[in-house]
Amino acid sequence: MSQEVPGWDENGPERLYVITGGRSDPARQTGLDLVTLIVARADPQVGMQPEHASILRVCNSPLSVAEISAYLGLPVSVITVLLADLLTEERVEARSPAPSLPDIELIEAVIHGLRNL
Amino acid sequence: MDSGISDTTTGPRSEDRLPSSASSAVKVVIVGGFGVGKTTLVRSVSEIRPLTTEETMTQASENVDDTAGVERKTATTVAMDFGRISLNEELVLYLFGTPGQQRFWFLWNGLFDGALGAVVLVDTRRLEVSFDVIGRLEESAVPFVVAVNAFPEAPDYPVEELRKALDLDPKVPIVVCDARQRSSSQDVLLKLMHYLRSLALTSEAK
Numbered sequence: 001m002s003q004e005v006p007g008w009d010e011n012g013p014e015r016l017y018v019i020t021g022g023r024s025d026p027a028r029q030t031g032l033d034l035v036t037l038i039v040a041r042a043d044p045q046v047g048m049q050p051e052h053a054s055i056l057r058v059c060n061s062p063l064s065v066a067e068i069s070a071y072l073g074l075p076v077s078v079i080t081v082l083l084a085d086l087l088t089e090e091r092v093e094a095r096s097p098a099p100s101l102p103d104i105e106l107i108e109a110v111i112h113g114l115r116n117l
Numbered sequence: 118m119d120s121g122i123s124d125t126t127t128g129p130r131s132e133d134r135l136p137s138s139a140s141s142a143v144k145v146v147i148v149g150g151f152g153v154g155k156t157t158l159v160r161s162v163s164e165i166r167p168l169t170t171e172e173t174m175t176q177a178s179e180n181v182d183d184t185a186g187v188e189r190k191t192a193t194t195v196a197m198d199f200g201r202i203s204l205n206e207e208l209v210l211y212l213f214g215t216p217g218q219q220r221f222w223f224l225w226n227g228l229f230d231g232a233l234g235a236v237v238l239v240d241t242r243r244l245e246v247s248f249d250v251i252g253r254l255e256e257s258a259v260p261f262v263v264a265v266n267a268f269p270e271a272p273d274y275p276v277e278e279l280r281k282a283l284d285l286d287p288k289v290p291i292v293v294c295d296a297r298q299r300s301s302s303q304d305v306l307l308k309l310m311h312y313l314r315s316l317a318l319t320s321e322a323k
C-alpha cells in the first residue's frame with residue numbers, strides 16, 4: 001500500500017524526478033519506440049532500484065514499451081530512461097519495430113493477420 | 118518508502134502474454150475528438166483489454182529547464198488508450214487512440230514516427246474538430262483513412278459530401294463504421310491496409 005505523503009503526487013514531477021535521478025528522456029539516443037518489444041534477459045536482483053526490478057518482472061515475456069508504461073503506471077518518458085539503464089547493463093533485449101517504410105510483404109502480413117481475427 | 122512498488126506491480130495476465138517468438142511490432146494511430154469512439158474501436162478489435170499510458174505536460178516539454186520542471190507543482194496528465202492484435206507468431210499490431218489536438222501528440226515521443234498509418238475517426242455532428250488533424254497528417258505525410266463512426270443521432274451525409282466538407286484528397290478512403298462492432302472496426306483497419314498497399318504499389322512502380 002502506498003502511503004499518502006502530503007504534497008507528494010504519485011505521478012507528480014517530484015516523484016518522477018526521483019525515479020529517473022533527474023535524467024530526461026533519452027528516447028532519441030536509445031531509439032526506443034512505443035512499440036519496441038522488450039524481453040528480460042536477467043532476473044531482478046536484491047538491491048536493484050524497484051522500478052528496474054518491476055520492468056524485469058513484467059518483461060518475462062515480450063512486452064512493448066507502451067505496455068510497460070501501462071503496467072508500471074509511469075510515463076513512457078520515464079520508462080525509456082529506466083530501459084536505457086537496463087539495456088546498457090544487458091539485462092533486457094530490445095526488438096525493434098518493423099521498418100517505418102513498410103514493404104508490400106509487411107502490409108500483406110498485416111492484412112492476412114487482420115482477416116483472421 | 119518506495120519498497121512497495123515491486124510487490125504491487127502486476128504484469129500481463131498469462132493469457133495476455135505474447136509468445137517469446139514475437140519479434141517485431143507495428144503501430145496504427147486512431148485520432149479523433151473527445152468521445153468520438155477511439156477507445157471503443159480499440160476495445161472492439163483488441164485481444165487485450167485496452168491499456169492506458171499517461172504522459173505529463175511538464176515531463177515532455179522540451180524547453181522547460183530542469184529546475185523549473187522540478188519546482189512545478191502541477192502537471193497536466195494526458196492519457197492515451199491502446200490495444201493489441203497478434204497478427205501471427207512474430208508480428209504484433211498496436212493501436213493507439215490519441216486526442217485530436219496536435220499538442221498532445223508531442224507528449225508521446227515519435228507517436229507517428231514509424232506508424233504504418235492513421236485512422237481519423239469522425240462524428241458527423243462535429244466535423245470541424247477533424248480539420249486540424251487532417252491538415253497535420255497531410256503535412257507530416259502520414260497516410261490515413263477517414264472512418265465515420267455512425268452514431269444513430271448523427272446526420273447521415275453521403276460520403277462524397279463528407280469528402281467535400283473535409284476537403285479530402287479524392288484518393289483518401291472514407292468508410293462508415295460502428296466502432297462497437299468488431300467486424301466493423303476490423304473493416305476500418307483493412308481499409309487502411311489496402312490503401313497502404315495501393316500506395317506502396319504505386320511508389321514501387323515509379
Ligand SMILES: Nc1nc2c(ncn2[C@@H]2O[C@H](COP(=O)(O)OP(=O)(O)O)[C@@H](O)[C@H]2O)c(=O)[nH]1
Pocket residue numbers: 149150151152153154155156157158214266267268269294295296297
Ligand atoms: N451509438 C454509438 N455509440 C458509440 C459508438 N462508438 C462509441 N460510442 C459511445 O460513445 C461514447 C464515447 O466513446 P469513447 O470510445 O470513449 O470515445 P473516445 O473519447 O474517442 O475514446 C461511449 O459511451 C461509447 O459507448 C458507436 O459507434 N455508436
Ligand SMILES: [Mg+2]
Pocket residue numbers: 155156157198214
Ligand atoms: Mg478514449
